[in-house]
Amino acid sequence: MKQYLKRYAQNFDYPLFFTVLLLSLFGLVMIYSSSIMVAIVREEQAPDYFYQKQVTNLTVAFLGFLAAAFFPYKHYANKNIMLLLTIVLVVLFTWVKVAGHGAEDVGSQSWIKVPGLGNFQPSEYSKLFIILYFAAAFYRKGQKYTLEKLQPTEIFYPIFLWILVVAGVAFETDLGAVIILCGIAMSVVAASGIPFKTFWKFFGVLGAFGTAILGMLWLFKGNLLSGNRKGRIQSYINPFDYEDGFGHQVVNSYYAIGGGGLEGRGLGQSIQKLGYLPEPQTDFIMAIIMEELGIWGVLIVLGGLGFIVYKGFSIALRTKDPLARMIAAGIASWIAWQSFINLGGVTGIIPLTGVTLPFISYGGTSIILLSLAMGILVNVSMFEKVARKNSQS
Structure with a gap:
């Protein structure tokens, strides 16, 4: 020591x-x-x-x-630590869905109240989680297989978990965090060493699932451009026309x-x-x-x-x-x-x-x-x- x-x-x-x-x-x-x-x-x-x-x-x-x-970073590839990080994520996302708040103020149910600590935003944790989980998953696959020949189907669990995380954050609805999560995933996968062609195959799979997520949001949440989101887009185009509003x-x-x-x-x-x-x-x-x-x-x-x-x-x-x-x-x-x-x-x-x-x-x-x-x-x-x-x- x-x-x-x-x-x-x-x-x-x-x-x-x-x-x-x-x-x-x-x-x-x-x-x-x-x-x-x-x-x-x-x-x-x-x-x-x-x-x-x-x-x-x-x-x-x-x-x-x-x-x-x-804390030596190599330990993040340990299965038990990966499982622990995943359990924390599930608990936080379940908590924010059941007892989250913020929708009444900013239109996004993104916060939970932790006794003694105040408000906590699970979407912030999800950013660090995706980095560590994706890095560990690709590292372990690289130890077992050849990354040059790695196919999207061989890393089903990281893809599936990423989809669940993005869907959970999108349903809060924290669209800024969704964009960041997508950018993080692209960077980690690009740094993994997989070939360029496999890289785009991988994100083709994620893109297909992302489209499905948007479809589910449209189906269950109504018009995606309603309320705050529509107002923000309108104010982005010409904010002075909406100076007293969005x-x-x-x-x-x-x-x-x-x-x-x-x-x-x-x-x-x-x-x-x-x-x-x-x-x-x-x-x-x-x-x-x-x-x-x-x-x-x-x-x-x-x-x-x-x-x-x-x-x-x-x-x-x-x-x-x-x-x-x-x-x-x-x-x-x-x-x-x-x-x-x-x-x-x-x-x-x-x-x-x-x-x-x-x-x-x-x-x-x-x-x-x-x-x-x-x-x-x-x-x-x-x-x-x-x-x-x-x-x-």
Whole structure:
């Protein structure tokens, strides 16, 4: 154990760790700045209400990071751990279906109340689960068969489980998470080493089942473009025509971005957070950052997130271990997809989906699961460095 800790300290990925830490602390400052009005007026709490809650979230997240960082990633391919992760997923999805909430507020029944911990969002767990389960499943198949000859029918269980997860998230209905889950699955499978032709066969099967899922949603949930989804698409096309309705958030996001200009109004000086932009501490926190800090805030966020994505894919390209490669690629694609969907919604590039900005937005489930993922990525990075040193000696 002592030798393991010594080797770990020597090969710890400090640049990745400090990037995550600085982004999280920067997010904490911006959560305090953006949430003051919401805390006082809506929650009838002290101005630092959300700030204090996020401090607690970050404390739990840091402990989760340490646990994941010191746990050897190769154990995720163990059958018993795979089974345990699956059981947790089933319990969470059953819980959110039976006693979930959120539909009455945001149109998505995505949260469960965990005694002593507050709200928990199972769709966040499903992102990390798909990365670990897919990576372990393909790794085990690669140990048993030749990946070059692997067919979609030979990995029925991962495909079937992925379909169930996507269907469960879609029925919540968290369409932003569905897009991220699809992107994660594509990245993990692409990193598995299967041939290009087999890759597209694999996703042909997933596409067919995905079409079936949409059909079931249409059948059991009614018109897929009803309510919030239809309104968000209409407001995406021309938000100013729906400024008093579904376009309200996007329009006020534009006002925040335009009002900040290149230099920003100054930290704490946002106007749009004063009741104009709903939930400025979550999905639209980047609009407040742009308004208050201008181009410098944008560079901090994009630079940090871009570095994490770069590190993840860089580790995936360097390592010779297929399990490490799939895990690193999956985590990097998670950060990349979620960042793009959030920033795309804030700036009007794509329709809103209610996805948070990694490490920056307020939210316990998000920061805890992302920190676990970063801990796993740091562990993969350490073992990759050790393997590279051993091969050179």
